[in-house]
Amino acid sequence: MTRKIFKQFFLALVALLSVTFALTTLATADTSNLAAENVDITFGTTVDADLPAGSLLKLNQPAGAIYPLHNSTGKLLSRGIAGDASTAPSLTTDQIKLDVQSGNVYYQVLPDCWLQSDSTVTLLDSTGQAPTDPVALTLKFVDANGKEIQDAKTFDAQFSTTTDATTLATLETELLAIRPAVTGYNLVSADQAEHVITYHYAKPTISTGSTTVATQPSDPVTTTTPIPAKTEPVAVKGTAIYATKKIGLYTSPNFSKATRKIWYQKKQRQNRPQFVVIGYAKSRSGQLRYKIRDINHHSLTNNRRGYITANATYVTSLYYHQNPKKIQVISGHGLNAYQAVTLHGRKLHHYRKGATLEVKAVKTHGLTTRLVLSNGHYITANKTMVIKR
Structure with missing residues (x-):
């Protein structure tokens, strides 16, 4: 077999295996296992939403054309999926995921494998028809006077207002929950109207007697706390x-x-x-x-x-956020005390179940908390391991 014929055979085999792998995996994949969960920091991270059950992706390139795949952050993977316009739609699952990254649209076709939307990829409904009237979602960033403090972000959500209203509403709810950081401002609230999400910001202030003065922070004001409804106690995303x-x-x-x-x-x-x-x-x-x-x-x-x-x-x-003053160890295996708030490194002491300990402070560590004992040691604030006394 000549080198040229071998190369053609090899490419054809790769294309065939790619299609077979994609179709068999999509039939059994648990598409609820999302990798794109970090939507709570600066704008540009991912926001995902379920597309309607039975959604299809039509791959319009000829047989043998390889579509590149990306991970949940948009990074190019070494894997690909072979397209074949003659047999499209070739990718189908009960719930294809939509992923929006800085205005780019991706579709989840395998666990942690995303296909970027472009002119060669068409989203179809369960009947094989293309959705009509795609909706453009816009994110705006304004100050207290309604003036834009950062360029608006607009992307084509590729939804139909008639067939995909529920999915569109879910995506907009996700967008309302994120807290994009804008240098020098605090996020005050967020609202939506006609597929436009508006984030309202204000300058941080300090109180001096009866006067409130706007501050000019030197570093970006970044928070990861979703905006809670005023009448509802809401757990922070990621906790x-x-x-x-x-x-x-x-x-x-x-x-x-x-x-x-x-x-x-x-x-x-x-x-x-x-x-x-x-x-x-x-x-x-x-x-x-x-x-x-x-x-x-x-x-x-x-x-x-x-x-x-x-x-x-x-x-x-799951964690104490206010100082319980005194706690009792209820974990059947007891718990360890450490010198570092990370609860890693050298163990300073092991407390058995039933031990009662004095707490002098609660220390935040990422999206969890630690209890600072009277001797300065750190233990977990997990309520399944300790209880207030």
Whole structure:
């Protein structure tokens, strides 16, 4: 076999294997396993949303053409998917994900593999028809007087207002929850109207007696706390919560028997089910829901995603955020004390279950907290391991 013929055979084999792998994997992939969760820092990070069930991606290039794949941050991967216009649509799944990064649109076609939208990729509905009237979403950044303090960001969401209204609303809810940082300003609020999300900012202020003075910070004012509704206690995105009563996990913010995946039964404090908040949504009746990832590492439910209630009667923070003054160790294995707030490095002491300890402060570490003991040592503030006394 000549080198030229071998090369052609090899390329054809790669193309065939790529198509076969893509189609077989899409049939079984758990598309709820998103890698794009970090939407709570400066603008340009990812925002993801489910496309309607049965959505299709039509790959318009000839057979053998390889479409490059990206990871959830937009980085080019070494893998690709072969396209074939004659057999399109070739990629289909119950829930293709939409991912927006700095105005670019990507579609999740495999776990942690995203296909960038361009003229060679067409999004179709479950009937194989192209959505009509694509919606342009715009993000604006204004000061207290309504003046733009940063250029607006506009991208084509590639939704139809008639067929994809629910998905579009979910994406807009996600956008309302992020907190883009603008140098020299604090984010005050966010609102939406006619597919325009407007973030309102103000100069940081300090109080001097009866006078309030605007400050001019030298560093960017960055926060990772989502904007809570005034009447609803909202857990910060990225933080851990646990269930204090029986709750359900649902595939939709509209809770029903049909959308319920499983029940989490009420358990003793040490064994309460734990979750990380990765997003927000509201039901048709306006009830706030948490979009969560299950972090019960020794359970069969570990890493599941879905929606749970945000009612503080049923779920609350997994960590103490105010000084409990005195705590008792309730972990069956006890817990360790450390010199560093990271709880890494040399262990200073091990406290057995039942030990009562004096707490002089609560220290924030990332999106968690630590308890500072009277001797200056650090221990976890996890409520499944310690309890206020």
